[in-house]
Amino acid sequence: MRRSNKPLASRMVSPMGLLFNRFAFAFLLALGLTLLVAGRSGIGPVEQVRTGLLDVLAPVLDVISRPVSAINDLATEIEQLSRVYEENDRLRQENARLLHWQAVARALERDNAQYRRLLNVRARSDVTYITARVVGESGGPFVKTLLLAAGERDGVEPDQAVVSELGLVGRITEAGRNAARILLITDLNSRIPVMLEGSRRRAILSGDNSGRPLLAFLEAEAEVQPGDRVVTSGHGGMLPPGLVVGVVASVTENQVRLRPFVDLARLERVNVLRYRRPSLVNDRNGP
Template sequence: MARKGYDFATPVRRVLIALLALVLIALFLFWRIDSPRAERMRTQMIDRFVPGFEWALVPVTQVSEMISGFQSYARLYEQNQELRRELQKMSAWKEAAVQLEQENAKLLAQNNVRIDPALTSVSGMVLTDSGTAFRQSVLLNVGQRDGIVDGWATMDGLGLVGRISGVGRQTSRVVLLTDPSSRVPVTIQPSGRRALLTGDNTPLPVLDFLEGIENVRPGDRVVTSGDGGVFPSALLVGQVVQASDGRLRLRMAADYDRLEFLRVLRSHPAELLEDAGALIPPGDAGFIGPMMPENPAAEDATVGSIGAGSDG
């Protein structure tokens, strides 16, 4: 087995490390000497050697710039994420503002509806659409606690919607004019013809029992007539249209696709006249005018009986 040669690398490495340590210690001590001569020597050394190491500082400068750019990019990313969150919040606020604006416009439209000043109203919000394929109705968030009475008329910001049919403590149900059970007497203007608005589960109810159809034209205004005390009179219902089958129907003035707020009109029964003496003449007080002559035969018989009595 061959023997290894003498290892010269280890002693040389130890010597070099020792010399490097001594040089570093000497440099450190020299750099720490507080002397004008040492200060001048340090300045000369910096001026002599540091400019020559600019090539060595280029990678360090680039790495520093890269680190600064990465930090700037990280800050920009965080700002971008924050702006995205703020934009989402602003979008939500915008949607809420648009909804509030629409609700405000509908409430203002309800206030602008011209009705009889004697009629007061209670405004309610539509909770849900409880209509089915065979029944058209909605629910309101007002009921007995708000003084709602069964049978009262309801309107949106444009026209008549229906009537109250079923009242609970806090809610009430509104049967729409399109419901098959709805029957409303109406007047067509300007002809003044009367008709019966009948719901048939379609968006265009039928005008039945219409007299003088030749005087009615598509586009005529239709209002409630007040007959039978079902609804107050002169409430806007819609306009006359002619269907494809030739029948006259009604285009509703109310926006049935966006029923959010309804106005319940307080209706009062017609006043009964208790004292009719001032309006109806009194009972038969006898014949007024000249007396008619009596029957001559009866008169002769009476005279004859009187004469016979006097002779006796």
């Protein structure tokens, strides 16, 4: 049978085609709006479907992100190679300084252990790590998230803290079987209880999608200066206390902004903290 030579576009603009097209457009428009409303209000299985599809997409991203990761590693190595002498000199000086700090830390550790024994303090060592690769970024302007190639199968669960070697990155918001999503501390929806390390004044670290999240609800009488270190307070029991977050970047009359220690745009591997929250209920015996 000979195929019609009539171009598809002219076939598409036939009355039936036009009607179908308009119907499809209206249907998809309504579907999109429904998804938005359902997602916002938590109606229906939107979150479950999203997590399920994340599991399907994450392995694909994992595969195609490997060459990118290799190129990034190569670029970093070349960059480091170009300033190896300068770096070597810097590290030598830092090593001398750290050796001094090591001696101080050992002495303090001994003292601490002695005081703990005297006071019968219960040591908390219930934090373990899961190291995982970052395979995707949100990339969009309205959300700041990362995709992780580890999920429930590896022990990752929602609300766990995510850190890099430099400090806090964010927390897990979704966990599928093989993949999980991290909400970065800079995201609009991120709220982390923190405190100024020196004065122990509490605040809420509130993301606004910029690279410099706000320190909200800081006590009015709190003295804060650029350069002050900020750590997690552990209040609310979601995150372990004492995780380093960043330093105060700017202080104005209305707002205090923080510069995170972690370069959130260049993360390749992160650690998910498995932290047993303090609870009044005995987990072993059940409620």
